[in-house]
Amino acid sequence: MTDERYGKCDVCRYCVHSDEDWACMINNKVVSAKQSCPRYRPGCCENCSHATIEFGNAVCGITKQPTDILNVCDKYDPCGRLSLNDQ
Known part of the structure:
Protein backbone atom coordinates (compact mmCIF):
# COMPACT_ATOMS: atom_id res chain seq x y z
CA MET A 1 0.00 0.00 0.00
CA THR A 2 1.48 3.32 -0.98
CA ASP A 3 -0.81 5.54 1.11
CA GLU A 4 1.24 7.16 3.88
CA ARG A 5 -1.78 7.05 6.25
CA TYR A 6 -1.88 3.26 6.08
CA GLY A 7 -1.89 1.68 9.53
CA LYS A 8 -1.37 4.88 11.51
CA CYS A 9 -3.06 5.60 14.82
CA ASP A 10 -4.53 8.89 13.63
CA VAL A 11 -6.84 7.06 11.20
CA CYS A 12 -7.80 4.22 13.54
CA ARG A 13 -11.33 4.25 14.97
CA TYR A 14 -9.96 2.78 18.22
CA CYS A 15 -7.66 5.75 18.87
CA VAL A 16 -8.96 8.90 20.53
CA HIS A 17 -7.27 12.21 21.01
CA SER A 18 -7.45 15.55 22.74
CA ASP A 19 -5.21 18.10 21.07
CA GLU A 20 -1.81 16.38 20.77
CA ASP A 21 -2.55 13.58 23.28
CA TRP A 22 -3.52 10.25 21.70
CA ALA A 23 -4.68 7.04 23.39
CA CYS A 24 -5.36 3.54 22.08
CA MET A 25 -8.67 2.20 23.37
CA ILE A 26 -7.69 -1.41 22.56
CA ASN A 27 -4.47 -1.45 24.56
CA ASN A 28 -5.28 1.34 27.05
CA LYS A 29 -1.97 3.00 26.21
CA VAL A 30 -0.75 6.42 25.18
CA VAL A 31 0.30 6.49 21.52
CA SER A 32 1.53 9.02 19.02
CA ALA A 33 -0.60 10.02 16.04
CA LYS A 34 1.79 8.54 13.48
CA GLN A 35 2.52 5.35 15.39
CA SER A 36 1.66 2.04 13.71
CA CYS A 37 -0.39 -0.56 15.52
CA PRO A 38 0.50 -4.28 15.54
CA ARG A 39 -3.24 -5.08 15.81
CA TYR A 40 -4.02 -3.16 12.64
CA ARG A 41 -5.81 -5.41 10.15
CA PRO A 42 -6.32 -3.37 7.00
CA GLY A 43 -9.73 -3.54 5.44
CA CYS A 44 -11.28 -6.09 7.78
CA CYS A 45 -14.78 -5.66 9.20
CA GLU A 46 -13.41 -5.67 12.75
CA ASN A 47 -11.79 -2.28 12.11
CA CYS A 48 -14.50 -0.80 9.87
CA ARG A 81 -14.33 6.44 4.70
CA LEU A 82 -16.21 5.45 1.57
CA SER A 83 -14.76 6.63 -1.68
CA LEU A 84 -16.47 9.54 -3.41
CA ASN A 85 -17.93 7.09 -5.92
CA ASP A 86 -19.76 5.20 -3.17
CA GLN A 87 -21.60 8.16 -1.66
Whole structure:
Protein backbone atom coordinates (compact mmCIF):
# COMPACT_ATOMS: atom_id res chain seq x y z
CA MET A 1 0.00 0.00 0.00
CA THR A 2 1.48 3.32 -0.98
CA ASP A 3 -0.81 5.54 1.11
CA GLU A 4 1.24 7.16 3.88
CA ARG A 5 -1.78 7.05 6.25
CA TYR A 6 -1.88 3.26 6.08
CA GLY A 7 -1.89 1.68 9.53
CA LYS A 8 -1.37 4.88 11.51
CA CYS A 9 -3.06 5.60 14.82
CA ASP A 10 -4.53 8.89 13.63
CA VAL A 11 -6.84 7.06 11.20
CA CYS A 12 -7.80 4.22 13.54
CA ARG A 13 -11.33 4.25 14.97
CA TYR A 14 -9.96 2.78 18.22
CA CYS A 15 -7.66 5.75 18.87
CA VAL A 16 -8.96 8.90 20.53
CA HIS A 17 -7.27 12.21 21.01
CA SER A 18 -7.45 15.55 22.74
CA ASP A 19 -5.21 18.10 21.07
CA GLU A 20 -1.81 16.38 20.77
CA ASP A 21 -2.55 13.58 23.28
CA TRP A 22 -3.52 10.25 21.70
CA ALA A 23 -4.68 7.04 23.39
CA CYS A 24 -5.36 3.54 22.08
CA MET A 25 -8.67 2.20 23.37
CA ILE A 26 -7.69 -1.41 22.56
CA ASN A 27 -4.47 -1.45 24.56
CA ASN A 28 -5.28 1.34 27.05
CA LYS A 29 -1.97 3.00 26.21
CA VAL A 30 -0.75 6.42 25.18
CA VAL A 31 0.30 6.49 21.52
CA SER A 32 1.53 9.02 19.02
CA ALA A 33 -0.60 10.02 16.04
CA LYS A 34 1.79 8.54 13.48
CA GLN A 35 2.52 5.35 15.39
CA SER A 36 1.66 2.04 13.71
CA CYS A 37 -0.39 -0.56 15.52
CA PRO A 38 0.50 -4.28 15.54
CA ARG A 39 -3.24 -5.08 15.81
CA TYR A 40 -4.02 -3.16 12.64
CA ARG A 41 -5.81 -5.41 10.15
CA PRO A 42 -6.32 -3.37 7.00
CA GLY A 43 -9.73 -3.54 5.44
CA CYS A 44 -11.28 -6.09 7.78
CA CYS A 45 -14.78 -5.66 9.20
CA GLU A 46 -13.41 -5.67 12.75
CA ASN A 47 -11.79 -2.28 12.11
CA CYS A 48 -14.50 -0.80 9.87
CA SER A 49 -16.54 2.16 11.07
CA HIS A 50 -19.46 0.93 8.91
CA ALA A 51 -19.68 -2.50 10.54
CA THR A 52 -21.87 -3.26 13.52
CA ILE A 53 -20.25 -5.90 15.69
CA GLU A 54 -22.04 -7.67 18.53
CA PHE A 55 -20.92 -10.83 20.29
CA GLY A 56 -18.40 -11.65 17.56
CA ASN A 57 -20.93 -11.31 14.74
CA ALA A 58 -20.66 -8.51 12.18
CA VAL A 59 -23.23 -6.84 9.95
CA CYS A 60 -22.05 -4.60 7.13
CA GLY A 61 -23.54 -1.11 7.35
CA ILE A 62 -23.15 -0.63 3.61
CA THR A 63 -24.71 -3.86 2.30
CA LYS A 64 -26.79 -4.58 5.46
CA GLN A 65 -25.69 -8.23 5.14
CA PRO A 66 -24.09 -10.42 7.84
CA THR A 67 -20.38 -10.83 7.30
CA ASP A 68 -17.37 -12.44 8.90
CA ILE A 69 -15.61 -10.16 11.38
CA LEU A 70 -12.27 -10.79 9.62
CA ASN A 71 -13.67 -10.34 6.11
CA VAL A 72 -11.74 -7.82 4.00
CA CYS A 73 -13.92 -5.28 2.22
CA ASP A 74 -13.42 -4.14 -1.37
CA LYS A 75 -14.55 -0.64 -0.34
CA TYR A 76 -11.67 -0.30 2.12
CA ASP A 77 -10.01 3.09 2.51
CA PRO A 78 -7.16 3.71 4.99
CA CYS A 79 -9.13 6.55 6.58
CA GLY A 80 -12.22 4.40 7.09
CA ARG A 81 -14.33 6.44 4.70
CA LEU A 82 -16.21 5.45 1.57
CA SER A 83 -14.76 6.63 -1.68
CA LEU A 84 -16.47 9.54 -3.41
CA ASN A 85 -17.93 7.09 -5.92
CA ASP A 86 -19.76 5.20 -3.17
CA GLN A 87 -21.60 8.16 -1.66
